[in-house]
Amino acid sequence: MxxxxxxxxxxxxxxxxxxxxxxxxxxxxxxxxxxxxADDRIAGNVYAPDGSLQSYDIIAQCHAVFANVKAVLQAAGAGMHDLVDVTVYLTDMAADFAAYNRVWREYFPDPATAPCRTTLGITALPTPIAIELKCTAYLGK
Structure with missing residues (x-):
């Protein structure tokens, strides 16, 4: 198991x-x-008085999602350098891909050591977020 x-x-x-x-x-x-x-808030989201999503900041969400991935990796005794494959889900590929790509390069500046990546444009995620990552890491030496 x-x-x-x-x-x-x-x-x-x-x-x-x-x-x-x-x-x-x-x-x-x-x-x-x-x-x-800490509080389940979504980085960069701005809500209208009725609670509907008014706007979001993809850069803030990108940094927050990487911080969350890092926390899960650390709980398993791993790090970002152990990632070998990442699937990226963006709810607005046209508007957000370039910004996401810039943030990705901050975390993985060298394509030779970066994990493999697939990016998909999708219509929605289960909560009002603009990005989700599905990651695989290899912990063998």
């Missing part, structure tokens, strides 16, 4: 699943979004 990882420094799961599961030398992370672990 693969070991479940629950990270105290990452936001609580939106459903009934662990933050990650370790299977041998592999660490598979559940989808991670930019919610704040």
């Amino acid at each position: 693969a070991e479940a990882i629950h990270a105290g420094d990452a936001p609580k799961a939106v459903g009934s699943y662990p933050h990650a599961r370790r299977a041998g030398d592999w660490l598979l992370l559940s989808g991670i979004g930019p919610r704040d672990p």
Whole structure:
């Protein structure tokens, strides 16, 4: 059985699943979004008085999602350098891809050592977030 990882420094799961599961030398992370672990707020979101989403800041959400991924990796004894594959879900590919790509380069400046990446444009995510990451890390040496 693969070991479940629950990270105290990452936001609580939106459903009934662990933050990650370790299977041998592999660490598979559940989808991670930019919610704040302390209060569940979403970085960069601005809400109208009726509670509807008025606008969001993709740069703030990108940095928040990377912080949450890092927290889950650290809970498993890993780091960002252990990532080998990342699937990126963006709710507005046309508006947000360039900004996301700039933030990605801050975390992974060297393409030779960066994880593989696939980016998908989707219509919605389960909460009012603009980005979610699905990551796989290799922990073998």
